[in-house]
Amino acid sequence: MNIKVMENILDKNEQIAANVKARLAAKRIFALNLLGSPGCGKTALLECTIAALKDTMRLAVIEGDLFTAKDAERIARQGVPCIQINTGGGCHLDANMVNSALDSLDLEAIDLLIVENVGNLVCPAEFNIGEDAKVTVLSITEGEDKPLKYPLIFQQASVTILNKIDLLPYTTFDMAAAVKDIQGLNPGAKLLSVSCRTGEGLALWHEWLKEQVGIKQNKE
Amino acid sequence: MAIAQEILEIVQRIAAEHGTAKVTRVSLLVGQMTRLEPESLTFGFAALAGGTVAEGAELAVTIVPLTGRCNDCGQEFVIEQFRFLCPFCESAGVAILSGRELSIEHLEVDE
Numbered sequence: 378m379n380i381k382v383m384e385n386i387l388d389k390n391e392q393i394a395a396n397v398k399a400r401l402a403a404k405r406i407f408a409l410n411l412l413g414s415p416g417c418g419k420t421a422l423l424e425c426t427i428a429a430l431k432d433t434m435r436l437a438v439i440e441g442d443l444f445t446a447k448d449a450e451r452i453a454r455q456g457v458p459c460i461q462i463n464t465g466g467g468c469h470l471d472a473n474m475v476n477s478a479l480d481s482l483d484l485e486a487i488d489l490l491i492v493e494n495v496g497n498l499v500c501p502a503e504f505n506i507g508e509d510a511k512v513t514v515l516s517i518t519e520g521e522d523k524p525l526k527y528p529l530i531f532q533q534a535s536v537t538i539l540n541k542i543d544l545l546p547y548t549t550f551d552m553a554a555a556v557k558d559i560q561g562l563n564p565g566a567k568l569l570s571v572s573c574r575t576g577e578g579l580a581l582w583h584e585w586l587k588e589q590v591g592i593k594q595n596k597e
Numbered sequence: 598m599a600i601a602q603e604i605l606e607i608v609q610r611i612a613a614e615h616g617t618a619k620v621t622r623v624s625l626l627v628g629q630m631t632r633l634e635p636e637s638l639t640f641g642f643a644a645l646a647g648g649t650v651a652e653g654a655e656l657a658v659t660i661v662p663l664t665g666r667c668n669d670c671g672q673e674f675v676i677e678q679f680r681f682l683c684p685f686c687e688s689a690g691v692a693i694l695s696g697r698e699l700s701i702e703h704l705e706v707d708e
Binding site: 378382383385389469471500503527528532561563564 | 598599600603604607611615617625630631632678679680681682689690691697699700701702703704705706707708
């Protein structure tokens, strides 16, 4: 016997993501889903961002990690609220995990919520978590071939950040090819080149965040 | 693996709703854009399905090509090499028509 199903496998996650989005919208919180492979500099970018913005807006962080609290400890040192989600080996955060983590945050006291996803270029792209924007970090040392190998995560990103540009002289990274592929995947998206080590290019990133938070707060 | 788990949960629920004792085949639509490997999906599903109603069931994966429609000139086309630019008018306003599917189409079950 044949049973017709026609069911989207990610429907359950999408429903919870819509709920998370509504919870955040009610408090006018701008939420980012920070994506990228292990070691690309997601946590370093977060540290730079917090240091630059914590005096002008109220930040909070949700840290996704397979097993450890290492990143959450780094963030907590910066003096902003930080909730750790351990996925216990799971390769991505899903909307349900983020929904539960919101219960532990004071949503009245947050302007910008940054969710650092598990380091992975595949599955996190499929699971919306109720964010306003996805931001994908690609570091120079990973190679310029990654956008076409993992297209969805770059196609879905409102901003792609090329990190570790201070290492460009020591690699064979083809910047022109990377830019062409990333813009081909998502022509309307923002592409920023930064170094979290030297601080180069970060001002534009901070400006973009301030602008987005402002837009969200003025939304009817 | 997470996707395989979601598939199994849906299969188990549908099987229970129909009072089915054994699922023999699960037909999936997988868009090219998801970049899911049918082999790893099959492997994960087989590992998880042991001891359930779907033990030994075949996963039949149909890959759906990535296609788009230009918001400016209205042409429809296959998106090659993940380049989201209209091949007719070079517009960057391309909407995805297909290629992001991730769905269970139907189940074959023993009566």
